[in-house]
Amino acid sequence: MKPRVATVWLGGCSGCHMSFLDMDERLIELADKIELVFSPIADVKEFPRDVDVTLVEGAVANVEHEELAKTIRRNSRIVVSFGDCAVSGNVTAMRNPRDLNEVLSRSYVELADTTPQIPREYQTIAELMTKARPVHEIIKVDAFLHGCPPTADQIWFAVNELLAGRLPAMSSVYLRYG
Amino acid sequence: MAQTVTISPVTRIEGHAKITVQLDDHGIVQDARFHVNEFRGFEKFCEGRLVWEMGGITSRICGICPTSHLITSAKAGDEILAVEIPETAEKLRRLITLGQWLQSHALSFFHLSSPDFLLGFDSAPAARNIFGLLADHKDFAKRGIRMRKFGQEIIEQLGGRKIHTPWAVAGGVREAFEPAKKDHLLGWIPEAKETALLALDVLKKIHVKFVKDIPNFGNFRSLYVGLVGKDGELEYYDGLLRVRDAAGNTIADKLDPTRYPEYFGEASEQWSYLKFPYYKPLGYPEGMYRVGPLARVNICDFIDSPLAEAERVLFKEIAGENLVVNNSFYYHYARLIEMLFAVEKIEMLLNDPAILGGNIRAKAMINRSEGVGASEAPRGTLFHHYWVNEDGVLQKVNLVIATAQNNLAMNRTVRQIAMRYIDGKKITEGTLNRLEAGIRCYDPCLSCSTHAIGRMPLHVQLVDAGGTVVDEVLR
Numbered sequence: 001m002k003p004r005v006a007t008v009w010l011g012g013c014s015g016c017h018m019s020f021l022d023m024d025e026r027l028i029e030l031a032d033k034i035e036l037v038f039s040p041i042a043d044v045k046e047f048p049r050d051v052d053v054t055l056v057e058g059a060v061a062n063v064e065h066e067e068l069a070k071t072i073r074r075n076s077r078i079v080v081s082f083g084d085c086a087v088s089g090n091v092t093a094m095r096n097p098r099d100l101n102e103v104l105s106r107s108y109v110e111l112a113d114t115t116p117q118i119p120r121e122y123q124t125i126a127e128l129m130t131k132a133r134p135v136h137e138i139i140k141v142d143a144f145l146h147g148c149p150p151t152a153d154q155i156w157f158a159v160n161e162l163l164a165g166r167l168p169a170m171s172s173v174y175l176r177y178g
Numbered sequence: 179m180a181q182t183v184t185i186s187p188v189t190r191i192e193g194h195a196k197i198t199v200q201l202d203d204h205g206i207v208q209d210a211r212f213h214v215n216e217f218r219g220f221e222k223f224c225e226g227r228l229v230w231e232m233g234g235i236t237s238r239i240c241g242i243c244p245t246s247h248l249i250t251s252a253k254a255g256d257e258i259l260a261v262e263i264p265e266t267a268e269k270l271r272r273l274i275t276l277g278q279w280l281q282s283h284a285l286s287f288f289h290l291s292s293p294d295f296l297l298g299f300d301s302a303p304a305a306r307n308i309f310g311l312l313a314d315h316k317d318f319a320k321r322g323i324r325m326r327k328f329g330q331e332i333i334e335q336l337g338g339r340k341i342h343t344p345w346a347v348a349g350g351v352r353e354a355f356e357p358a359k360k361d362h363l364l365g366w367i368p369e370a371k372e373t374a375l376l377a378l379d380v381l382k383k384i385h386v387k388f389v390k391d392i393p394n395f396g397n398f399r400s401l402y403v404g405l406v407g408k409d410g411e412l413e414y415y416d417g418l419l420r421v422r423d424a425a426g427n428t429i430a431d432k433l434d435p436t437r438y439p440e441y442f443g444e445a446s447e448q449w450s451y452l453k454f455p456y457y458k459p460l461g462y463p464e465g466m467y468r469v470g471p472l473a474r475v476n477i478c479d480f481i482d483s484p485l486a487e488a489e490r491v492l493f494k495e496i497a498g499e500n501l502v503v504n505n506s507f508y509y510h511y512a513r514l515i516e517m518l519f520a521v522e523k524i525e526m527l528l529n530d531p532a533i534l535g536g537n538i539r540a541k542a543m544i545n546r547s548e549g550v551g552a553s554e555a556p557r558g559t560l561f562h563h564y565w566v567n568e569d570g571v572l573q574k575v576n577l578v579i580a581t582a583q584n585n586l587a588m589n590r591t592v593r594q595i596a597m598r599y600i601d602g603k604k605i606t607e608g609t610l611n612r613l614e615a616g617i618r619c620y621d622p623c624l625s626c627s628t629h630a631i632g633r634m635p636l637h638v639q640l641v642d643a644g645g646t647v648v649d650e651v652l653r
Binding site: 011012013014015016017018019021022024025027028031036037039041042043044061062064090091092094095097098102103104106107108109111112113114115116117118119120121124125126128132148149151152 | 196198211213214215216217218219221222223235238239240241242244285289290303304306307308309312313316319320323324326327330339340341342443444445446447448449450451453454456462576
């Protein structure tokens with residue numbers, strides 16, 4: 001049976017997933033090697049059980065991210081923080097030094113000329129956490145992929161190491177932010 | 179008993195968009211809403227940053243269209259410096275914008291939408307993605323992957339990296355172009371043209387195959403908004419705003435995009451993190467308008483490249499006497515026409531000697547306290563509005579994102595599909611298919627304010643007022 005791989009998108013811009021797609025023709029090779037069981041680029045109904053490797057893009061920014069992160073940890077053998085937002089909070093955490101209500105108020109009250117109000121219908125939308133957090137502050141993370149986003153070469157190296165049963169030992173060229 | 183149907187990806191726990199449908203006592207659809215679930219707060223946390231940094235920061239709004247944010251940010255910076263940028267810089271910015279269009283449109287059609295069209299709406303969900311497409315339609319999928327790669331390579335050859343390049347700045351661009359890079363990119367053109375034409379052929383067969391469904395996919399009257407060039411041509415980087423109504427009448431033209439707050443307002447609602455822009459003269463929510471490929475091809479007078487212009491003429495035949503196409507299913511068609519245009523225009527620009535010039539940046543101090551940048555992102559008109567102090571430190575920021583401007587129309591589409599297909603207490607698999615496909619027409623790049631790159635795995639629960647699940651469908 002092929003290794004079961006998932007990719008997840010929490011609070012981030014999807015740039016890490018786009019960099020994943022930048023593996024280009026190598027995706028054809030990857031399609032033969034893995035079973036992609038959950039991903040924003042695929043249709044799946046819920047985060048599955050028994051996943052071998054999960055790449056997590058994005059910071060944990062709202063209560064639904066937090067819940068999903070815990071499910072990911074329960075159901076995955078290896079969890080990888082995929083890109084700087086997952087690793088450090090990065091751009092998603094740039095709101096952290098500010099008061100959350102001021103941040104929300106700027107967008108939905110001061111910059112709205114009609115029915116200004118902060119969205120708070122939490123039965124349909126997710127409540128934001130006061131601070132966006134890197135993934136390892138919420139769950140145990142086994143490996144870290146730096147970069148905003150990590151390059152396609154870096155992702156290709158890491159995925160192949162993981163498929164070979166090794167945690168990727170990143171050379172210095174891959175150990176940078178931004 | 180009145181009921182609410184909640185349609186949500188199970189992945190809603192990772193913050194995807196949701197749909198709710200309100201039913202009355204008789205099970206008749208009263209309303210339906212498209213909810214967006216993500217917020218990061220750029221409009222506040224950019225305060226205190228320097229105008230020079232804004233391109234690098236705002237490109238992180240979206241990993242799919244980072245270069246559109248970069249260019250729009252640089253244009254807002256040009257206004258703040260009060261400079262006219264050198265010809266070479268403008269042409270290079272145009273080239274990178276087309277690279278962005280190409281990779282984004284390729285992603286939308288090949289990676290995200292074509293699995294539905296080629297594998298079928300009812301095919302096994304586990305394989306209904308680009309990997310499944312690689313198994314069943316390998317050559318087509320490979321062409322799509324390479325088309326996206328070409329777009330990304332244009333960005334990389336100019337900006338040094340594929341995603342989140344900081345290459346464009348207030349006043350111009352940071353680095354000049356090189357002949358060897360130009361030649362490398364020109365080598366792609368024959369294949370890219372062939373792929374764009376092939377995609378159009380495939381889509382036309384899809385139009386025939388889905389002829390019964392198409393009339394119900396966001397088929398309604400609305401305004402159309404976008405930038406057009408000085409001769410009325412399809413525009414992507416600069417130009418003036420045009421507003422056309424559902425009958426094809428131009429109701430406003432040559433509007434200065436830097437004065438956008440006079441024409442467009444934004445409403446907030448409790449139930450979505452995506453605001454609701456509207457055209458002010460008609461008020462909220464009557465001032466609903468659509469942006470992006472469908473709007474751009476609807477509002478332009480012609481396309482400045484031969485193959486795409488020939489397709490535009492065919493597109494107009496669908497419009498008939500209305501002169502504009504009011505059906506959102508044809509976003510796909512308009513998007514592929516633009517993909518072909520992008521390839522043709524890229525070739526023209528690459529053959530223009532001006533792109534190899536060395537004068538690439540106008541240098542100036544902070545000369546204005548306010549600047550608006552506008553350009554056409556793949557999904558529609560994008561505005562960045564900055565207020566700075568005398569040192570160029572941001573005091574206030576307003577961002578009006580392309581996908582947000584389709585928010586009212588996406589809600590309308592969901593409502594139309596729900597009213598047409600949801601009847602009483604039973605939810606069918608076919609209904610799920612159609613709701614999902616209806617939203618995907620817009621290629622909603624929700625990472626600009628949220629997530630969900632087009633794929634929406636659905637979990638529909640029909641819940642009565644007491645909270646009891648009376649029907650449930652997973653997909």
